[in-house]
Amino acid sequence: MASQQNTPYYPVDSGDVHQDGLPVDPLRSYTDNPSPTYERPQDPPFDPDGFSANDLVHDGVVRPRFLGHATGGARGSFASSFGVQSTLNDADNSSSVYALNPLVNRDSGRYSSVPYQDDPHDSDLAAGSVSSGTRNKYLEEKRDTYAPPNKSKRKMIIVAIVVGVAVAAIGIVVALYFTVIKKNGKTSDALGNNNNNGNGNGNNNPNNGNGNNNNTTNNILKSGGNGSTIHLDNGTTIIYSNPFGGTWYWDPDDPFNNNAQAQSWTPPLNQSFKWGTDRIFGVNLGGWLVTEPFMYVLHSPSLYQKYQNAATPAVDEWTLSQNMAADTASGGLNQLANHYSTFITEEDFAEIAGAGLNFLRIPIPWWAIEVRGDEPFLPRVCWTYFLKAIQWARKYGLRINVDLHAVPGSQNGWNHSGRLGNVNFLLGPMGYANAQRALDYIRVIAEFISQPQYSDVVVMFGVLNEPLGSPLIGAAQLEGFYKAVYDTVREASGLGEGKGPVISYHEGFQGLGHYSGFMANADRIALDWHPYICFGSQSSNPITSYATTPCTTWGQTINQSMTNFGMTAAGEFSNAVTDCGLFLNNVGEGTRYEGTYTTGGPYPSQGSCTTWTDWQSWDQTMKQGTLQFALASMDALQNWFFWTWKIGPSSVSGQVESPGWSYQLGLANGWMPTDPRQASGVCGNTSPWSPPLQPWQTGGSGAGSNIQSSTLQWPPTSISSGGLLAALPSYTPTGTIVTLPGPTFTDYSSSTVKVDVGNGWENPSDSRSMYVTISGCSYLDPWCGPTATAPPVCKGTSKKRAYPPPPGVTPRP
Known part of the structure; x- marks a missing residue:
């Protein structure tokens, strides 16, 4: 837990000395390199919150824990379906002018902002202050500055001051009336107080005890810590609960400010995340922007149960969209917009940071960009909610791994790929054309998130969720595609730390060991692994x-x-040790555990699933056992994203039917850790991996040069169940480039703030047109299946794209 020992300290003068006797450097601005962090001496070793001495700094870096020899392999993921301290409020209840903050609690690593108080709202200006004699030093300077004038001039000066104050007061009242009261129809209930000027200077000292800041936007707080009042973008307020030293930051007049910090052990967004040294404690926002039947929603009736008995039951988002479109009385396809706006909200982001989590993995589909042909999805609307996710993550200091969860044709045939059924990505007669289209969508996303407005928040890009590399697609074809993805993303972003996202590749069910040495020297690539044990024998x-x-x-x-x-990170895992859970194995499918699953098997019944799903009846032994499993999983996986944050209740039972998959439910009921660092050491530490990563693996020296990829070929010469590529349908790069729009920010007085949100395209030199159908040629349905017969090869006339640019999407300038 390196960052637990490395607590940022912001001194003023170069001669200052840290509480622990270490010299410190002057406070640096946002434009300088981030202020350094210092490791406190570990003699004797401290043990906060149960951490052992094995957590100590080793060779200047804290060692992650791990682990003994394995006795078996992980089961392949079938994802959603098959085929530390005290709050110290009292110590913080003051404002800081000079940020000379003494260490209040050595074990917690928390610094108080007790010194130098000059806030009229503080109840005790003397307590803990740095003073001269018995007088507050800062107030003494004020008294000296505003000493009484000579008696001969005193009366005249007093009259002038009174008149001036009166005139100023009248002006302020008039201005407030027309800019705040008149426009908003209401007044604020809080006055912000903080010496942070909101200009992105990287100074993270926002708390004055209530988390209030000196900055205001119409008297709305801009920053705060534990116990502060947060104004949500829906107009309501919450009290921020984050006992881990996290600070939120949101200034609508400076919406790309990256001052927020999720927890004290996680670097703020304006500092680099140290891959391999800082730990990923993450959670998925599954079921939000890519729906899945077993996740439901928080309002009744749930999305999928509502259409379970339809002529064509809703079993994936394709059939769900068709049913919704026909259900005009309920709002048609726009019912999905209601789901987006209610299933995950800003308050979830605040709760996630307060739970000690620092990363989000957010699945998105290709229809966030566009749809073509007869694709029934609601196009582009979920993108507007992903933009909200970026804004909320920035506000609470969370980082995002955006995951392309669904691509045309389906990469695995499972319901979360958009359409349940066949694999048509890099497989079968339309496999290459679908891969071309997917590569374009990866390019569009990469260009957007590589823009400087977003690159410090969206720091990882999962380019393809759970492709069936083994046994269907094939290793050579998938890895050739991965090399093409690398070239595409790095063309958008450039090379080196801070230049666009880490590229995360799912291992394609070929095993992590298959990728030993894969694309060595490539700039910032990562492996994604989804270890589940619940989809095999029960x-x-x-x-x-x-x-x-x-x-x-x-x-x-x-x-x-x-x-x-x-x-390497676990992009998904859960607490489920059985496949019990309504719709977990698809709508209408049973479970392996009860012997009713209709695919594969046979699966002998192990009894009733009620034991695993009726969480309201779980006793302390069941809850403690589940907690122990969660802690062991977190310790073993080191860097992880739990699947998933939230499961909505069934519209029939009114209860969550898959409790092993909900982090939020586990937190509320005692089977998830309130501090993920509690997992450290659960598995032992007999064979640890020791950081750091190689320099090129984190964007340092050598990154992107002499990549070992000579055996990776794109396009491939042939694909499985399709044959030679030359005989298969393909698209041509003659279409109009589609770009993703940025957000629109509105301040509290309802006037649009004019800020540069980017044009959606980081690299203007990346000017190749998009892949589209060749005019005059016929194509198979993209979901035709691997046994369909390809039409005769057609060169056609590639003068224009077959589908017009979708309305509302910004063309590249």
Whole structure:
């Protein structure tokens, strides 16, 4: 836990000395390199919140824990369906002028802003202040500055002051009336107080005890910590609960400010995340912008249950969209917009940071960009909510891994790919054309998130969720596509740290070991692994029997991948040890556990799923066993994203039917850790991977040069179930480039703030047109399946795209 020992300290003068006796440098501005952090001496070793001495700094870097030898391999993921301290409020209840903050609690690493108080709202201006004698030093300077004038001039000066104050007061009242009261129809309930000027200078000292700041936008707070009042963008307020030193920041007049920090151990957004050293404690926002049947929504009736008995039951977002479009009485396809606006809200982001989590993995589909042909999806609307996600993540200091969860033709045939059924990505007669189109959508997303307005928040890009590389697509075809993706993303972003996202590749169910040495020297690539144990053979053993299963099954695998490949993270895992859960295996499918699953098998019944789904009846043993499994999983995986943050209740039972998959539900009921750092050491530390990563793996020296990729070919000469590429349909790069629009920011007085949100395209030299159908040629349906017969090869006349640019999407300038 390196960042727990590395607590930022912001001194004033170069001669200052840290509480621990270490010299410190002057405070640096936002435009300088970030202020350094200092490691406190570890003699004797401290042990806050149960951390052991094994958490100590080793060779200047805190060692992650891990792990012993593995005794088995992880099961392949079938994702959603198959085929630390005290709050110290009292210490913080003051404002800071000079930010000379003494250490209040050595074990927690928290610094108080007790010195130098000059806030009329503070109840005790003397307590803890740096003073001269018994007088407050800062107030003394004020008294000296505003000493009484000579008696001969005193009366005249007093009259002048009174007149001036009266005139100023009248002006202020008039201005406030027309700019705040008149426009908003209401007044604010809080006055912000903070010495942070909101200009992005990187100074993270926002708290004055209530989390209030000196900055205001019409008397709305701009920043705060634990216990502060937050104005949400829906007009309501909440009290921020974050006991981990996190600070939120939002100034609508400066919407790209990156001062926020999720927790004290996580770098603020205006500082680099140290891959391999800083830890990813993440959660997925599954079921939000890509719907899945088993996740439902928070309003009744739920999306999928409503159409379960339709002529064509809703089993994926394709059939859900068709049913919704026909259901005009309920709002038609726009019902999805209601889902987007209610299932995940800003308050979820605040809760996620307050739960000690620092990363979000957000699945998005290709229809966030456009739709073509008969694709029934609601186009582009979910993109506007992804923009909200970026804004909310920035506000609470969270980083985003954007995950392309669905591509044309389907990369795995599962419901979360958009359409349940066949694999038509890099497989079958339309496999290459669908891959061309997917590569374009990856390019559009990469160009957007590589813009400087977004690159510090969206720092990772999962380019393809769970492709069936093994056994269907094939290793050579998938890895050739991955090399093409790398070239595409890096053309958009450039090379080196801070230049666009880390590129995250799912291992395609080929195993992490398959990628040993893959694309060595490539700039900032990572492996994505989804270890689940619930989609294979089932057992009626109690949850307590799984206490060390993640340690022995996953730990050594991760260690080896970190050594032999580089940055490796678990993009998905859950607390489920059985496949119990309504619709978990698709709508209308049963479960392996109860012996009713209709695909594969046979699966002998292990009993009733009620034991695993009726969480209201779980006793303390069940909850503690689930918590132990969660902690072991987190410790073994090191860098992880739990699937998922939230499961909505069933519209039939009114209850969450898949409790092993909801982080939020586990937090509320005691089977998820209130501090993810509690997982450290659960598995032991017999064979740790030691940071740091190689320089080129983090965007340093050598990144992007002499990439070992000579065996990776794109386009491939042939694809499975399709044959030679020369005989297959393909698209031509003659279409209009589609760009993604940026957000529109509105301040509290309802006037549009004019800020540069980017044009959606980071690299203007990236000017190749998009892949579209060749005019005059016929094509198979993109979901035709691998056994369809390809039409005769057609060169056609590639003069214009077959589909017009979708309305409302900004063309590239």
